[in-house]
Amino acid sequence: MKILIIEDEFLIAEGVSLTLQSAGHAVTGIAEDLPTALALAGQEKPDMAFVDIKLANGSNGLDVARALKAMGIACVFATGNPPNRAQAGGVGLGYIAKPFSPRVLVQTAAFVAGTLSPCGPASVAPHGFVTL
Amino acid sequence: MLCFSTVRRLERDYLAERAEGEALAATLQENRILLDEVNHRVKNSLQIVANLLRTQAMRHRSAEVRQELLDSSSRVLAIAEVHRRLYGEGAVYDTVELTDLIRSIAENAVPPTGGAEPAMTLATGTLLSAPVDTAVPVALIVNELLTNSYKHAFPDGRRGRVTVDMAVAGNEVRIDVADDGIGLPEEVAGSSGGGFGLNTARNLTRQLRGRLEIERLTPGTRFLLTFPMKPSAPTQA
Secondary structure, eight states, X not given: OEEEEEOSOHHXXXXXXXXXXXXXXXXXXXESSHHHHHHHHHXXXXXXXXXXXXXXXXXXXXXXXXXXXXTTOEEEEEESSOOOHHHHTTOOSEEXXXXXXXXXXXXXXXXXXXXXXXXXXXXXXXXXXXXX | OOOHHHHHHHHHHHHHHHHHHHHHHHHHHHHHHHHHHHHHHHHHHHXXXXXXXXXXXXXXXXXXXXXXXXXXXXXXXXXXXXXXHHHXXXXXXXXXXXXXXXXXXXXXXXXXXXTTOOEEEEEEOOOOEEEHHHHHHHHHHHHHHHHHHHHHSSGGGOOOEEEEEEEEETTEEEEEEEEOSSOOOHHHHSTTOSOHHHHHHHHHHHHTTOEEEEEEETTEEEEEXXXXXXXXXXXXX
């Protein structure tokens, strides 16, 4: 699966990227704000994105997820400040709360891959993933 | 009958009290925002430390160093699980529910990828509020024992089962971590055998004034952690 990471903390983004790649996914880029996220999403056409809420240069992950949803890209928030259902307004599949383990990250990516497949999800939502 | 000056004095007192109440409410709100921000920073920083260690591990040439760094990353995440519960939504400041904590530690200890992951069963029927100075060592010990099982008990794709059980008897908590793998070598199961992880678990058990018993099964290994804990009343945030 092609995954975009939207996170302004380099060390977190790099760890997430390596973990997802070691699980067999293709990380199409790391964006730290809304304009970069939109540019990378347009070029690389990822299947999904992990999106932090507080981003660089005043960007907000909810705005990013709204824009990505319009482009047909599934979003999961990966954040220390998880939104509630009303705040998310239907733009994210769910969230994993920081600090999250590599297992939660990898299982969430696998679950989203299943959700996006024509056959539907292969498993129940993993531990640590909260549906919005 | 109240005279005019008394009415004016009461009105002044009322307005002063109201202003004082509003100032206190504003200060309380500022403190809540500040606390939320500090908590956010703590969680973010713990995620950064864990990822930094993991990233360094995955880029290291030496398999031995790589494993040591991955183990340290896992320890940071075990501590982070306690913090997440202390400061999350609906959390209390000074206690952590132990069953839920152990469940997350156990879920996180399973290797993130790999073809032959042993199955895990977890039976922790008792809800138990633990103070932070108990929750952190317990999280680290259980993480260490589970990591040990997944790392050593099932070599060469061997399949098996890891179980975690928690029970309370009087003022004692018993956490039983067992696997049906190849078993610990006799010298490791002894009172001071094993590497950094197992010895850290022994030292943290001493800090809890508890006992860590290691039993060699056929097949497998059983770790029994027992420690005293009085029920504590949580402080609502």
